[in-house]
Amino acid sequence: MKKKKSFVGALTLSATICCMTACGLDIPKEKLTSFETISVKKSDVELPMKFSAKLKGQADVIITPQVSGQLMRIAVSEGQQVTKGAVLFVIDSRNAQLELEAAQANLQAAEAQENSAKLEYESNKNLYEKKIVSSYMLANSENQYKQARASVAQARASVNRAKVNLGFCTITAPVSGIIGEIPVRTGDQVSPGSQLTMLSGNINMDAEFSVTEAIVEDLVQSGISNADKQKYIANLPPVTFVMKNGTEYPHKGRITSLTGVVNASTGSLTCKASFPNPEGHLYSGIQGTVVMTYSEKDVIVIPQNAVVRLQDKSLVYKVKADSTATAIDVTTEDVGNGKEFIVTSGLNVGDKIVTVGANNVTEGQQVLF
Numbered sequence: 001m002k003k004k005k006s007f008v009g010a011l012t013l014s015a016t017i018c019c020m021t022a023c024g025l026d027i028p029k030e031k032l033t034s035f036e037t038i039s040v041k042k043s044d045v046e047l048p049m050k051f052s053a054k055l056k057g058q059a060d061v062i063i064t065p066q067v068s069g070q071l072m073r074i075a076v077s078e079g080q081q082v083t084k085g086a087v088l089f090v091i092d093s094r095n096a097q098l099e100l101e102a103a104q105a106n107l108q109a110a111e112a113q114e115n116s117a118k119l120e121y122e123s124n125k126n127l128y129e130k131k132i133v134s135s136y137m138l139a140n141s142e143n144q145y146k147q148a149r150a151s152v153a154q155a156r157a158s159v160n161r162a163k164v165n166l167g168f169c170t171i172t173a174p175v176s177g178i179i180g181e182i183p184v185r186t187g188d189q190v191s192p193g194s195q196l197t198m199l200s201g202n203i204n205m206d207a208e209f210s211v212t213e214a215i216v217e218d219l220v221q222s223g224i225s226n227a228d229k230q231k232y233i234a235n236l237p238p239v240t241f242v243m244k245n246g247t248e249y250p251h252k253g254r255i256t257s258l259t260g261v262v263n264a265s266t267g268s269l270t271c272k273a274s275f276p277n278p279e280g281h282l283y284s285g286i287q288g289t290v291v292m293t294y295s296e297k298d299v300i301v302i303p304q305n306a307v308v309r310l311q312d313k314s315l316v317y318k319v320k321a322d323s324t325a326t327a328i329d330v331t332t333e334d335v336g337n338g339k340e341f342i343v344t345s346g347l348n349v350g351d352k353i354v355t356v357g358a359n360n361v362t363e364g365q366q367v368l369f
Contacts, residue, residue, distance in 0.1 A: 035367050036356035037319055040347050043301050046293045048336040051271075053209035053241070053290040055282055058274065059175040059201025065091060066168040068191040076179045081280060082199070086173045089196055093169035100162035107155035110148070117141070117148035177201040178283065200284040205275045207241055207253065207290050210268040233258060239273045240291040241282075251276050253290075300343040306355045307332060307341055316347065317354040317361045325354060325361045 073090040076082060124141040127133040180198035184190060238252040253275035273290055275282065307330070308315045314332055317325040330346030347353070354361055361367070 035354045035358070035361065037352050037354050037367065038302070038306075040300055040302065040343075040351040040353060041349055042298045045296050045299060045301050045335055045340070045342065047296055047333075047342075049292045049294060051209040051211060051290045051292070053207040053273070053288055055205050055207055055241075055275075055284060055286040055288070057177060057200035057202045057284045058204045058206050059177065060284055061174055061177075061199045061201065063088060063171060063196045063199055065089070065171060065190050065192055065194060065196065067091060067096065067165050069093075069095065069169065069189070071184055071186055071188045071190050074182065074184070074186055076182075076197075078179055078182055078197075080179045081177070082173045082179060083176045084173055087170060088173055088179075088199075089171040091169040091171070091190065093166055096162065096166040096169050100159065100166050103155065103158040103162040107152070107159050110151040110155040114145070114148040114152045117145040121145040171196070173199060175199065175201040176203060178280070180284075198284075202277050202280055202282060202284070205277050205282045205284075206256070207239075207273045207275060207288075209271055209273070209290050211258075211271050212268050229258070237293055241273075241275055242289045242291060243286070244288055249275065249282070249288075251278075255292075296342065300347055300349070301335065301340050302343055302347070302353065303355050304339060304341055306353050306358050308358050308361075316343075317358055317367075318347075319352040319354065319367050323367055324364050325367050327363055328353075 069091040071089060072092050075087045075089065082088070121138075121141040121144070124133050124138045128135065128138040178200045180200060182197045184194065184196055188194075190196065233255050236255045238254060241249040241253060243249065253273040255271060256274045257272045258269055302316070306316055308317070308327075314330050315327045316330050318328045320326055328346050331344045332341040333344060335342060354367060
């Protein structure tokens with residue numbers, strides 16, 4: 001009886017399969033997962049170096065008065081773009097004007113005294129030649145004339161000084177740039193120690209940052225000449241400035257200076273990169289990142305999706321001759337483009353590795369390629 005039931009069951013299963021086939025239904029089939037592979041090779045790659053930086057105008061100037069007095073007028077506002085020579089502040093000039101007038105009067109008196117002394121000297125000179133006056137009188141009149149001439153020179157210097165002080169009452173922009181914070185108000189009493197504002201000369205901006213000694217070890221070696229240092233800086237690649245929000249400044253900059261003294265506490269050197277600022281979009285005090293690229297020649301570069309992270313290890317699945325995969329320990333460096341790694345150990349040129357699907361590979365698995 002059991003054999004009969006088995007025979008009937010087999011017939012029923014066969015009939016069911018024939019029916020499913022006849023009705024056009026697909027019978028599930030086993031599918032093998034496919035993977036993409038590449039052959040390892042060497043190439044050249046550009047690597048970015050990133051440094052935190054702070055911008056500063058190349059011609060930032062602290063504006064302070066040269067004379068004391070009451071601030072009569074503030075001719076600019078904070079954040080205003082000004083050109084060289086534009087009037088910024090006006091200090092009460094009445095005292096300076098009076099000092100100038102007094103100095104001019106003293107000059108006139110000194111010049112009159114000089115003329116009298118000159119006449120006296122020339123008269124005594126003629127009389128001495130005629131043996132009418134003594135040499136003492138001639139020498140005395142000559143000395144008085146010289147003294148009068150010195151008084152005129154001194155009075156003239158006082159006039160010039162008074163003119164300069166009067167000019168100091170009108171403060172103008174020494175460079176073109178942006179007006180910073182103005183901590184004073186009209187009517188305030190100011191003096192040479194008062195800071196009126198900061199004028200940021202923003203036609204060109206410097207990004208200041210620090211680089212490690214190891215990066216420029218060939219530059220800081222002993223005995224390097226200043227000419228070689230300048231040549232080294234001139235051959236450095238252009239740099240990019242990236243704002244804190246990730247926006248890349250459209251104009252490239254150049255490294256302009258590198259201090260020759262290593263900071264003992266940080267082991268770094270101060271570096272400056274100059275950026276043109278024709279639209280005035282950069283301001284002093286802005287913080288961001290300076291990105292400088294350098295080339296790595298003849299290195300193994302692989303896609304990031306070929307690397308599987310397992311705890312503290314980086315694994316790459318290498319395809320063996322029998323088309324099975326085996327895990328290989330590798331050490332990598334990030335290229336910085338979000339797509340590739342440099343492999344410093346673990347792989348050789350010509351090795352075939354799994355890229356797409358590497359996360360799904362198991363040791364010894366058959367890989368289709």
